Amino acid sequence: MxxxxxxxxxxxxxxxxxxxxxxxxxxxxxxxxxxxxxxxxxxxxxxxxxxxxxxxxxxxxxxxxxxxxSAGGRFFGWVIGGALPAALAADWLTSTWDQNAGLYACGPAAAVTEEVCGAWLKDLFDLPAHASFALTTGCQLAHVTALAAARHAVLEAAGWDVEQEGLFGAPRVRIIVNEDRHGSVDRAVRQLGFGRASLQIVPLDPDGRLGAASLAQALAVGSGPTIVVLQAGDLHLGACDDYEALIPLAKAAGAWVHVDGAFGLWAKASPRRAHLMRGIEAADSWATDGHKWLNVPYDSGLAFVRDAAAHLAAMTLSASYLAPGGDARDQIDFTPEFSRRARGFAIYAALRELGRSGLADLIDRCCDHAAALAHGIAALPGAELIAGPGLNQAMVRFRDPREGAGEADHALRTNAVIAAINAGGEAFFSPSVWRGRRGMRISVSNWRTDERDVARAVETVRGVLAA
Ligand SMILES: Cc1ncc(COP(=O)(O)O)c(C=O)c1O
The missing domain is CATH 1.20.1340 (dopa decarboxylase, N-terminal domain)
Known part of the structure; x- marks a missing residue:
């Protein structure tokens, strides 16, 4: 019927x-x-x-x-990702099944699917098997989830029960971040009640990474409960911190180390690029996205926390009318939401469709295409590479050819070229500013992008520059 x-x-x-x-x-x-x-x-x-x-x-x-x-292969703006066939189909089914994936009791298969995704991903990222995890709306809420666990743990170590007492009267928590961190880190800090004044901002080295000497200096100038936020994949040049050097330093100072790995953490899946993530498993929490490089539809983020007890303490919820899952995992104990979408199905489908080698291949292809785009565009008359390529990111800009043209003129020229490329409909790029210079970001994160797309995009830019 x-x-x-x-x-x-x-x-x-x-x-x-x-x-x-x-x-x-x-x-x-x-x-x-x-x-x-x-x-x-x-x-x-x-x-x-x-x-x-x-x-x-x-x-x-x-x-x-x-x-x-943006579902296609010539969209290079921001870090948008794509939707793998199985992930898109599973996402349709997610809506069809319409489970409330807060509790095992409300959606048994949804709960177990998330359980399996968590185990597979911890294995993929080499995170401790006992680490807890949450499937969130995106990396923004993954930061909130992980930093809520951090807040609990660092204040508990200082003798303060933040879940009971809140932050009024609590010891001040300082949060060491780099100057180019993603804005979602700051918003998580605000949402958790730390306030911007908690941020201790450290300049980056010229290569976009946090230097060990800079971190050591920052750790030395303060004291008390401390969280250090590291970066796996900066959005301008894909820079990844030196975790082997930085994490032990932070740990020696008693800090909780959180990693923003919105897209960069996926480099761990590629044997060619996993070295960039060396030592990252020693952190305390990690935030990443499914909807970027794993190519599942929006919305899909992931938080992992080494100290599952701190994670639970920060997020757990019980009410008389809820039916705890007993042996099963109730997602509500780990996520910031109450009712929620069954996000595990699409992640599960993407991971199964790709397999380990397919995922590695996706990561490598995107990085190789980003490098080809960056070098191809930078070789055009009037263009120059200003950052990267690193991972799947790079920045180029377009110089104003007039004699005596200055930074402001190059910025205007860059804006105009980006606008003309996007208006032409053949490719799409988004602008940004890096180290004070206006540039065009090159970002490749879609499974569909192939060599023809790269060639077509470079030719498009050539045409715009020649016009
Ligand atoms: C490095 C980095 N961190 C965090 C985020 C926030 O992720 P989401 O938009 O999934 O919340 C982004 C998104 O662009 C990002 O690039």
Whole structure:
């Protein structure tokens, strides 16, 4: 018997196919502007409902041109990732099954799938088997989760029960971070009540890594409960800290070490690049994303915590009407959310589809394509490499050819070139500023990107520069 949802799902499949099967030919950048999208979507919400099939068709029509073709291989902005076939299909099923993945009792298969994902990923990243983990919305909430565990542990060591007493009157926690850290670290720090004043900001070495001498100096100028945040994959040049040197230093000072490995941690999966992560397993907590380099659909983040007791203490929840899973793992004890999506299915599917060698290959391909793009573009007249390539990241900029042109002119020229590339629809890049210089980021994190995409993008940039 046909279910009431089947016609709408069939329309969704039809539209999904139309989107995916034209990724190679549609403009990469969204081309519908803000006013158009508002006008199309902002129809009166009617008293009477609309048949489901029409809702789906209308949604597709109203948003047409309002999506970047970031599912395709020529989208190089930010670190957006892609969606592997099995992961996308599993994500559809996740919505179909519609489990509340907070408790084993609410979704037994969802709970066990997450359990398996946690075990596979700890093994992949070489993290301690006893470490706890949480599947979160993204790396932002992975930071919050891991740093909540850190807050618990460092304050407990100082004789303060933060879960009971809160932060009012607590010993001040200092958080040592690098000058180029991702903004999500700062927001986690604010959300956890530490405040910006807790940040002790350390300059980076010219290679974008935190120097051992700089960290030693920072550790020496303060005292008390301390958290050190290290970086696995900086977003401009993919820089990875020297964990073998830094983590023992931080540990010797009694600090909790947290790693922002939103995308960089996945380098561990590649035998060619795992050396960049050497020593990282000695940290206390790690945050990363599934929706970036693992290529599962949004939203998908991962937190791992060495001290499972601290993690549990920071996150656990019990209520009279909840049914704890006994032997089973209740996700609610580890995540910042209550009700939540069953994020494990897509991660499980991605890991199974790729296998170990497929994942290694995905990481290596993206890095190789990023390097080819960076060198290919930097070799064009008027272009120059300003950072990287490292991992799957690099920065280039475009110089204003006029005699006497200064930094501000190069920044304007760079903005104009990026705008022209994106407007052309053949490739998409996003801008950023590194060491005071405006540049175009090159970031490759989609399983679909191949040599043809790289060549097409370089030719596009060549054409824009020659125009
Ligand atoms: C280095 C780094 N850390 C953290 C984040 C935050 O991750 P998410 O957007 O998944 O919350 C990002 C996202 O771009 C990132 O690049």
């Amino acid at each position: 046909t279910d009431a949802t089947t016609p709408a799902l069939e329309r969704a499949l039809h539209h999904a196919r139309a989107h995916l099967e034209t990724l190679d030919t549609q403009p990469v950048a969204a081309r519908a502007d803000l006013a158009t999208l508002r006008a199309r979507l902002g129809v009166p919400w009617t008293d009477a409902g609309v048949p489901a099939v029409q809702v789906v068709d209308d949604l597709v029509a109203a948003t047409a041109g309002g999506h970047h073709a």
